[in-house]
Amino acid sequence: MPTNQATATDAQLAIGVDGGGTKTEVWLAQLNGSAPPAILGRGLAASSNPRAVGMETALANLGAAINLAWADAKLTKCSVRVAVLAMSGAGHAAVREEIGAWARAQGIAEEIRFEHDAEPVLAEGTPAGQGIALIVGTGSAAIGADVYGKKHVVGGWGYHYGDEGSAYWIGREALVEVARSADGRSAPTMLVSLLMAKLEVDEPRSILGALEKTGNVRGAIARLAVVVEQAAREGDVAALRIVREGARELALMTATLATRLELGPKFPLALAGGVICGSDLLYNELLAALAQRDIHPEPVKRVPNPVAGCLRLAQRYL
Numbered sequence: 001m002p003t004n005q006a007t008a009t010d011a012q013l014a015i016g017v018d019g020g021g022t023k024t025e026v027w028l029a030q031l032n033g034s035a036p037p038a039i040l041g042r043g044l045a046a047s048s049n050p051r052a053v054g055m056e057t058a059l060a061n062l063g064a065a066i067n068l069a070w071a072d073a074k075l076t077k078c079s080v081r082v083a084v085l086a087m088s089g090a091g092h093a094a095v096r097e098e099i100g101a102w103a104r105a106q107g108i109a110e111e112i113r114f115e116h117d118a119e120p121v122l123a124e125g126t127p128a129g130q131g132i133a134l135i136v137g138t139g140s141a142a143i144g145a146d147v148y149g150k151k152h153v154v155g156g157w158g159y160h161y162g163d164e165g166s167a168y169w170i171g172r173e174a175l176v177e178v179a180r181s182a183d184g185r186s187a188p189t190m191l192v193s194l195l196m197a198k199l200e201v202d203e204p205r206s207i208l209g210a211l212e213k214t215g216n217v218r219g220a221i222a223r224l225a226v227v228v229e230q231a232a233r234e235g236d237v238a239a240l241r242i243v244r245e246g247a248r249e250l251a252l253m254t255a256t257l258a259t260r261l262e263l264g265p266k267f268p269l270a271l272a273g274g275v276i277c278g279s280d281l282l283y284n285e286l287l288a289a290l291a292q293r294d295i296h297p298e299p300v301k302r303v304p305n306p307v308a309g310c311l312r313l314a315q316r317y318l
Contacts, residue, residue, distance in 0.1 A: 013040075013080035014318075015069070015109060016310030018120065019048035019062060019087035021138030021168070022219065022274065025307045026065040028073050028080070031318060037311040041073025049089035050099075051158060052138070052218050058089070059102050066108065082317055083109035084310040086117040088139055091156070113317060116153060118143035118272075120309025123316075125270020125301045132257055132297070135306075136250060136282070137273030138222045140166040144257040144267075154257045159218055164249035165282075167275045170242055171224035177238040178204055189238035194227045229279050247285035250276075255293050269297035272306045 012032065018025045024045045029037035045065035050058040070077045083103065089095065096114045103112050118141050121133035132144040140163050141156030159168045178195055180186040182204040192204060199210040199220075214220040231239035258267060276282055283302075290297065303309065 012318075013078075014311055014314040015066065015080050015083040016120070016307045016314060017048075017062065017065070017083065017085040017087065018117070018305075018307035018310060019058075019085065019089075020117070020273075021047050021049045021052045021088055021222065024048040024061050024065045025305070026062075026069040027307045027311060028069040028075075029311050029314075031081075031311070031315050034315075037308075037315060039311075040075065041069040041071070043068030043070075043072060047138075047216075047219065048087055049138075050095055051089035053216060055095075055098060059099065062087075062099075063106065079107045080109045082111045082113060082314050084113050084115060084120070084314045084317075086115045086120045086306065086310055088117045088137075089158075091116070111317075113313070115310070115313060116143055116156075117141065117306070118153070118156070120306045120313060121270050121272040121303050122309070123312045124306065124309030125272065125303040126268040131268030131270065132254055132263070133270040133272065133303075134250060134254055134276070135273045136165055136167075136271070136276035138167050138219070139163040140169070140250065140253070140273075142253050142257050144261045144263065146261045146263060150261060152257060152260050154260070155253045164253070165246035165275075166273075167222035167225040168218055169249075170228050170246055170275070171221040173242045173245070174224050174228045174239070175207065175221065177242070178207065181238070187237065190231050190234065190236045191227065191238055194231055195224060198224060198227050225275055229281060232281060243282055244285055244289075247282055247289045250286050251289035251293060251295075254290060254297075255295055258295060265295050266298050269300045270303050271300065272303040277302045277304050 016027045026043040028041040043065040045061040047053050048058040048062040100112050118133045118135050134142045142154045145151045181189045201210050211217050211220045228239045232243045
């Protein structure tokens with residue numbers, strides 16, 4: 001139970017939200033001028049991507065993560081000065097308006113600001129917020145900024161016809177390989193046995209039913225990416241092809257953005273998302289694919305907590 005009553009310093013309190021297809025991370029912080037934000041509390045909940053779990057569930061998870069952050073801080077919940085929300089699936093104005101209306105009704109903050117979910121990665125992972133931020137989690141997207149502040153986004157089209165190289169894309173490609181191998185249309189792959197074990201089924205045609213039983217098919221498919229990583233490390237040809245093709249798609253995304261912004265062959269590159277931050281194999285394949293395009297980013301920084309970038313942006317706004 002929170003024991004500390006928020007005081008007159010409430011004007012310097014801020015909330016950062018990193019809402020993805022897998023989890024929602026919230027940090028409550030005290031902003032102190034140009035000094036690094038002082039983190040008071042952290043909250044973690046399930047996905048708040050409306051396209052993945054629906055608006056009702058997304059808002060429930062967002063609210064749960066915010067409440068947990070206040071509880072962790074042992075402060076009585078109040079309206080903070082500013083909240084910066086970087087939420088996948090909130091690219092459409094109507095979606096942002098609905099989430100914003102909910103946040104205002106809940107008294108989350110005096111000011112609500114939405115950012116593309118790659119924007120905090122750019123702020124946290126590149127010098128002066130200039131360069132390219134590449135997110136590779138459940139989905140994928142890249143945002144870049146040149147020295148003049150001009151910005152552009154590549155990718156982030158969603159899992160129906162985009163998100164190349166992401167956890168969902170990798171998992172879906174693995175399912176394609178399993179189906180083809182099980183039919184005899186392609187060579188045997190250990191992905192068949194590994195995916196069946198992961199989903200606790202005894203034959204390939206039961207996989208779809210197992211995915212549907214999870215209640216979140218997209219999330220369940222994304223979670224298969226770890227199996228592909230395992231198989232690729234053991235030398236499975238099909239799994240290696242998936243990882244390398246994913247890396248090439250991510251390199252193309254990055255290269256296209258660099259060309260659009262005229263960044264040249266060297267620029268800061270920030271990486272975020274469980275797939276790219278958790279896989280040295282994909283990370284190395286990405287750098288190799290970029291090198292094949294004569295692109296050599298420097299520095300390259302992994303950003304394990306993009307929510308920190310939300311607070312950095314909040315600091316700039318104030």
